[in-house]
Amino acid sequence: MKARWRGINEWLDHRTGIHTAVNKFLYEEIPASSGWHQVFGSVAVFLFLVQAFTGALLAFNYAPTPGDAYNSLRYILTELTGGKLIRGLHHWGASMMIVVVVLHMVQVFLYGAYKKPREATWIVGVVLLLVTLAYGLTGYLLPWDNRAYWGTVVTTQIAAQAPVLGPYLTRLLGGEGAVGVVTFARFYGLHVLLLPPATLLLIGLHVFLVRKHGVAPAPGDDALPKKPFYPVQVFKDTVAIFVAFAVLLTLAIVARVPLEQLADPTDTSYIPRPEWYFLFLFQTLKLFNGPLEVIGSVVLPGVAVLTLILVPFLDRTAMVKVTRRTVAIAVVLLAAIGWSGLTAAAVMSTPKEKSVLEIDYSAPTDWLQLSPQEMAGIGYFRHENCISCHVIGGRGTPVGPDLTKTAIHKDAAWMIAHFKRPSAMRPGSSMPPIQLNDSQLNALASFLLKLNEGNATALDNAPDFAVEGALVYQQNRCGACHLVNGVGMKIGPPLNGLAKRQSRSWVEEHFAAPDKLSPGSIMPPYKLSPKDLENLTSYLFALPE
Amino acid sequence: MQTVPSPRSDGISRRYLFVGAIYGLWALISAALGIPALIYLLFPPKARKAEEWVEVGDITRLVPNTPVEMTFRKNRVDGWKVTSEKSTAWVVKDASNRVTAFGPQCTHLGCAYHWDDAKSEFLCPCHNSLFRADGKVVSGPAPRPLDRYEIKVNGTRLLIGRLNQGGEKKS
Numbered sequence: 001m002k003a004r005w006r007g008i009n010e011w012l013d014h015r016t017g018i019h020t021a022v023n024k025f026l027y028e029e030i031p032a033s034s035g036w037h038q039v040f041g042s043v044a045v046f047l048f049l050v051q052a053f054t055g056a057l058l059a060f061n062y063a064p065t066p067g068d069a070y071n072s073l074r075y076i077l078t079e080l081t082g083g084k085l086i087r088g089l090h091h092w093g094a095s096m097m098i099v100v101v102v103l104h105m106v107q108v109f110l111y112g113a114y115k116k117p118r119e120a121t122w123i124v125g126v127v128l129l130l131v132t133l134a135y136g137l138t139g140y141l142l143p144w145d146n147r148a149y150w151g152t153v154v155t156t157q158i159a160a161q162a163p164v165l166g167p168y169l170t171r172l173l174g175g176e177g178a179v180g181v182v183t184f185a186r187f188y189g190l191h192v193l194l195l196p197p198a199t200l201l202l203i204g205l206h207v208f209l210v211r212k213h214g215v216a217p218a219p220g221d222d223a224l225p226k227k228p229f230y231p232v233q234v235f236k237d238t239v240a241i242f243v244a245f246a247v248l249l250t251l252a253i254v255a256r257v258p259l260e261q262l263a264d265p266t267d268t269s270y271i272p273r274p275e276w277y278f279l280f281l282f283q284t285l286k287l288f289n290g291p292l293e294v295i296g297s298v299v300l301p302g303v304a305v306l307t308l309i310l311v312p313f314l315d316r317t318a319m320v321k322v323t324r325r326t327v328a329i330a331v332v333l334l335a336a337i338g339w340s341g342l343t344a345a346a347v348m349s350t351p352k353e354k355s356v357l358e359i360d361y362s363a364p365t366d367w368l369q370l371s372p373q374e375m376a377g378i379g380y381f382r383h384e385n386c387i388s389c390h391v392i393g394g395r396g397t398p399v400g401p402d403l404t405k406t407a408i409h410k411d412a413a414w415m416i417a418h419f420k421r422p423s424a425m426r427p428g429s430s431m432p433p434i435q436l437n438d439s440q441l442n443a444l445a446s447f448l449l450k451l452n453e454g455n456a457t458a459l460d461n462a463p464d465f466a467v468e469g470a471l472v473y474q475q476n477r478c479g480a481c482h483l484v485n486g487v488g489m490k491i492g493p494p495l496n497g498l499a500k501r502q503s504r505s506w507v508e509e510h511f512a513a514p515d516k517l518s519p520g521s522i523m524p525p526y527k528l529s530p531k532d533l534e535n536l537t538s539y540l541f542a543l544p545e
Numbered sequence: 546m547q548t549v550p551s552p553r554s555d556g557i558s559r560r561y562l563f564v565g566a567i568y569g570l571w572a573l574i575s576a577a578l579g580i581p582a583l584i585y586l587l588f589p590p591k592a593r594k595a596e597e598w599v600e601v602g603d604i605t606r607l608v609p610n611t612p613v614e615m616t617f618r619k620n621r622v623d624g625w626k627v628t629s630e631k632s633t634a635w636v637v638k639d640a641s642n643r644v645t646a647f648g649p650q651c652t653h654l655g656c657a658y659h660w661d662d663a664k665s666e667f668l669c670p671c672h673n674s675l676f677r678a679d680g681k682v683v684s685g686p687a688p689r690p691l692d693r694y695e696i697k698v699n700g701t702r703l704l705i706g707r708l709n710q711g712g713e714k715k716s
Contacts, residue, residue: 050578057582061624068625075590075625082585089578231563242570249577 026230031217033224034233037111038215039240040104045203046241047097050248051135052196054090062142064188066181069144070262077259077362084362088252094136096248098277101132106332109311111322113216119312121209126308128202131195136275138191141184145361149263150272152179152187158285158297178265219319259362269504273350280342283349359466359542364458367466368544370450371487372479375470375539377447378462380440389431393456400431403448404456415445443474469539472532481523484543492523497545507537590624598697598704601634604644605701610678612637612660612667614649617705634694634705635660635667637678647680648692648708667691680711 013019061080063072076083105125108114114122141152156179159169174182227233264270274282281301288296307314315328359365367375381387389399410418414425419441422431434441451459473479479488482495498507506517511533514523528536601617612635619632634646647667651658656671666683667676674685681690695706 053578053582057585060586063625071625079590079625080585081588081591082581085581086585231560231567235563235567238567238570242574245574245577 025211026228026234028211028229029226030215030229030233031221031224032227033218033221034215034227036236036240037107038233039237040100040107041210042237043240043244044097044100044104047093047100047244047248048199048203050245051090051093051097054086054093055192055196057086058090059192064142064184064192066144066184066263069142069184070259073143073259074361078364084257085252087362088255088257089248091257092248092251092255094139095275095277096244096251098132098136100244101129105129108216110325110328110332111216111218112315112317112319112325112328114312114315115216115319116312116316118209118213118216121206121213122312123309124202124206124209126305128199128206129308130305131199131202133277135191135195136277138187138195140275141179141187142191143259144184144263145260146263146267146270147258147260147272149179149265150267150270151274152183154272154274156183161294162298163294217319219321256360257362258358258360260358261361266500271351276343279346280339283342283346359463360461363461364455365461366455366458367462368542369485370459370462371446372470372473372484373443373487374447374450375462375467376440376474377443377445377450378459379467379471380436380444381447382464382467384434384436384444392451393458393460395460400429404451404453412442412445412449415448416441419444439474465535466539466542468532469535469537472528472536473539476526476528484540495540496543498543499541500545504537504541507540508533511536598706600699601636601646601703601705603701604636604638604698604703607636607638607644609638609640609642610665611662612647612678614660615646615703619705635691636703639679644696644698644703645680646694646696646703646705647711648694650692651687652682652689652691652711653685653687 009019058076061072061076061083063069073087076087108122108125137155140155141148156170156173159173160166162169170176172186174180174184174186273279284300285293285296288294367378370378386403387396390396391398391402392404416438418425419434419436421433422429434444436444447459473484478484478495481491482488482493483490484495488494502510510517511526511528513525514521597620599617599619601615607613614633615636616631616633618629620627620629633649635649636644636646638644649657651669651671651674653669653672653674656669658667658669658674658676660666661668664675665678667678667680669675669685669687672686674687675683676687676691677683679690680693682688690711692708692711694708697704697706
């Protein structure tokens with residue numbers, strides 16, 4: 001058996017040379033000082049491969065046009081098993097790749113491994129860093145939600161500020177006029193067609209150069225015998241890759257990657273934020289105003305990249321031990337402090353309040369289709385804490401029956417009678433009577449009638465602001481004049497699509513004095529508490545068109 | 546790695562440990578990526594709303610044993626889209642007034658067949674499959690009877706549901 005295997009191997013090697021090549025690669029000699037500090041390059045390559053793999057999987061179910069991108073991504077997230085995990089891996093993988101590439105550069109910088117004759121290796125590395133950032137920039141647009149759209153609007157306008165090149169860059173990115181179908185196609189093309197092969201070529205060149213010059217030795221290595229790359233260093237690389245992967249997998253499972261509402265170019269209230277690794281640039285930009293802005297947006301980043309490229313030529317001193325490279329250590333520390341400071345400032349200046357009222361479209365949003373009465377029913381269900389004895393959507397305590405399974409077999413009259421005197425309808429029931437009035441019980445029953453196994457989790461996802469807003473709507477009998485999701489009256493205007501017609505502040509003022517803002521309106525004024533007003537307005541603004 | 550060469554047997558077992566760990570960790574990583582990928586690609590999408598019944602037409606005017614092609618619009622869930630598309634059914638009433646609706650494609654290779662009045666048989670022009678008015682194969686390469694829609698009769702209106710493979714269910 002063993003002899004036969006060796007025979008096959010030899011035959012293959014004779015024809016392809018693959019065995020010899022692999023051996024040459026694995027048994028390459030590396031300096032005695034090599035070890036754990038040199039694992040980052042391998043981890044970066046691994047993460048690139050994870051990105052390519054998960055990216056291809058996403059592309060199998062993704063339609064790269066502004067018309068379909070958002071819906072197909074929602075389909076991946078809400079309807080495909082494992083879709084959330086794959087997107088999570090791709091999203092967090094992008095962030096981790098930037099972290100690891102930067103760590104790799106910091107290591108090389110601290111050790112002075114860029115010194116003669118390894119200048120070219122360093123420069124290719126800097127280009128790879130820029131390519132990694134380019135993935136982040138182009139990939140950001142692809143979900144085509146508000147975050148993606150507005151983030152890219154800012155990016156393309158920054159590109160337009162570049163001296164001399166500005167107009168050409170804008171045209172190249174298809175951003176002339178506005179971010180639209182052309183920009184989208186360009187970004188997608190860059191992200192999946194141009195950047196990946198470029199990355200492969202650059203990684204190939206980078207590794208070739210590393211092998212050509214050998215792994216950079218530390219002072220004192222000359223006196224010691226070299227050692228083979230395999231298996232000890234490969235083992236260390238593998239352990240590092242495994243740890244990175246474990247972190248990535250945990251992030252993908254635990255940390256929610258939100259999907260905001262579909263990109264809305266008319267939403268003037270949206271405050272765009274870049275991805276965390278660009279926040280320091282975003283903050284830098286704020287330091288420069290008016291005609292100086294171009295310094296923050298183009299000149300400083302340009303100078304930074306140029307300096308990075310020139311590092312091997314600026315520092316031409318002889319190789320010394322890493323612990324004695326005080327200037328390099330100081331530079332890294334200063335850069336880290338500067339970066340953290342700018343990022344922290346940007347994070348702290350991010351408005352917090354709005355996020356509470358945001359809808360996460362990466363989860364099913366069947367609740368958006370409910371009538372206000374049914375939504376209010378969810379509110380009573382939550383207020384009465386029904387979940388302490390009943391299960392819906394796999395959540396809750398199974399003391400009483402699972403309502404997703406039993407509620408569909410009853411009608412509203414039975415339920416309301418049961419709510420008032422549980423044991424009368426179901427002898428022996430230990431359920432306490434619900435202390436609500438008839439219209440409230442009616443709302444609760446209407447919600448339970450809507451409940452089934454297919455939508456239970458989706459209804460459970462209804463955010464509190466929308467549920468509370470619907471309660472306010474229901475208690476004030478807005479449905480007596482207005483239509484929501486096809487339920488109600490048409491005396492006043494239907495409220496679906498209100499967000500398109502009016503601004504938030506207009507709606508909030510309108511509640512207090514309707515005839516002032518729309519003369520001739522027969523709507524009575526409503527004195528709502530600030531919280532109720534906020535919830536109701538947010539609920540109405542969340543309604544589907 | 547140590548610069549002092551360790552005793553030979555010890556060196557070999559250390560080497561096995563490293564190699565084993567390398568293979569083991571890579572196997573774990575591959576499984577953690579590969580299994581979710583297969584699930585993602587192979588599991589069907591979560592079922593959306595149960596298919597609705599679509600009204601196709603009036604069945605009072607049907608002549609027994611003379612199939613009529615009826616056209617209707619149907620919502621089809623296609624990935625992330627729901628498309629409304631034109632679809633047809635061959636509807637036939639038998640002597641005992643029982644109504645059947647056949648899918649419009651031949652069970653051989655999916656060509657559109659039609660009713661041949663002269664022969665009183667369904668004829669598929671592609672490879673000459675012939676079916677009786679009750680959908681059974683008379684001759685030709687068709688491997689199974691015509692596919693049938695699930696149907697409901699609401700007064701005089703015919704409602705159509707899912708399309709089932711012919712010969713799958715006896716109704």
